[in-house]
Amino acid sequence: MKKLRIGNVELENPLILAPMAGVTDLPFRLLCGEQGCGAVYTEMVSAKAIYYKNRNTKTLMEVHLDEGPVALQLFGSDPDILSRIAALVEDGPYAWIDINMGCPVPKVVGNGEGSALMKDPGLVEHILTALVKSVKKPVTVKIRKGFDDSQVNAVEIARIAESCGAAAVAVHGRTREQYYSGRADWDIVRQVKNAVKIPVIGNGDVFAPEDTARLMKETGCDGVMIARGARGNPWIFSRSLHYLKTGEIPPLPSVQEIQREILRHLDLQIQYKGSYLGLMEMRKHVAWYTAGLPHSAALRDRINQAGTYEEFCELIGRIGQGEP
Numbered sequence: 001m002k003k004l005r006i007g008n009v010e011l012e013n014p015l016i017l018a019p020m021a022g023v024t025d026l027p028f029r030l031l032c033g034e035q036g037c038g039a040v041y042t043e044m045v046s047a048k049a050i051y052y053k054n055r056n057t058k059t060l061m062e063v064h065l066d067e068g069p070v071a072l073q074l075f076g077s078d079p080d081i082l083s084r085i086a087a088l089v090e091d092g093p094y095a096w097i098d099i100n101m102g103c104p105v106p107k108v109v110g111n112g113e114g115s116a117l118m119k120d121p122g123l124v125e126h127i128l129t130a131l132v133k134s135v136k137k138p139v140t141v142k143i144r145k146g147f148d149d150s151q152v153n154a155v156e157i158a159r160i161a162e163s164c165g166a167a168a169v170a171v172h173g174r175t176r177e178q179y180y181s182g183r184a185d186w187d188i189v190r191q192v193k194n195a196v197k198i199p200v201i202g203n204g205d206v207f208a209p210e211d212t213a214r215l216m217k218e219t220g221c222d223g224v225m226i227a228r229g230a231r232g233n234p235w236i237f238s239r240s241l242h243y244l245k246t247g248e249i250p251p252l253p254s255v256q257e258i259q260r261e262i263l264r265h266l267d268l269q270i271q272y273k274g275s276y277l278g279l280m281e282m283r284k285h286v287a288w289y290t291a292g293l294p295h296s297a298a299l300r301d302r303i304n305q306a307g308t309y310e311e312f313c314e315l316i317g318r319i320g321q322g323e324p
Helices: 026-034 047-051 056-061 079-089 106-110 114-119 121-134 154-164 186-195 209-219 235-246 255-273 275-289 296-303 309-316
Strands: 004-006 009-011 015-017 039-041 070-075 096-101 139-146 168-175 200-203 223-226
Touching: 015 235, 026 039, 026 255, 047 056, 047 070, 047 079, 070 079, 079 096, 079 121, 096 114, 096 121, 106 114, 114 121, 114 139, 121 139, 121 154, 139 154, 154 168, 154 186, 168 186, 168 223, 186 200, 186 209, 200 209, 209 223, 209 235, 223 235, 255 275, 255 309, 275 296, 275 309, 296 309
Parallel strands: 015 039, 015 223, 039 070, 070 096, 096 139, 139 168, 168 200, 200 223
Antiparallel strands: 004 009
């Protein structure tokens, strides 16, 4: 299994945790790092919010010393603000700076940011040219197949990124209009890989170790970015690495392993976000961790009513033992 190099940063392996709003915070990144992923991304951070000193950005940008390579993902559409902020944060604990050109959320797209940028290749060129000139750390970009089926231009945008000096490009095989529905088009990842010399990271529909290997084999991509497949499943990294190295599919985590990971995740959430917010945010994570397990719906209902750490832990201890 080959390593992946992003500019001057060499990763131990080519498996990457994708940036996901409300998911890839510091506690979850730590758990995925413990399971062996090669690099992680922060949740996307608004360059304007940093520029105007919004207090909420501090939490989003926090990195732990025990984390491996962490990429800071910025979003915005103003080349001047983006380049200024990149230069401002460059001395921070980030391995490289990534620009989001794939977010499909209406509020982001409506501001001309995220995947809306793919409709304006000229602006993409201005942004990346300014960014690459403003920092010494590698600059990467995350894109989609295109904005919609009439504007499939991932290859064009990737070529622009390469010509501007970007160190790598990640490609999600869906258009903005698809959001996360339907199947990801891995062929567009292959097309981008054949069109540029910089590393290409494939993204979309990776939910099992076999998906990781198949995406790399079918597209030739240099790395695999895992998003929804990692929610409630940090083991996807250790299991995928095992499969890539041995060809053997390791067993799924046991109920006891799931319980331990949930409780560790909860402790980290409380440590970094306080008891109230930590408990509230763990509700969605528990739904992901326990999806498909017996009585998971009933457990989810009880968890959503739990108001204390002790109640939460007691309910987690009942996973796999009948209705909570």
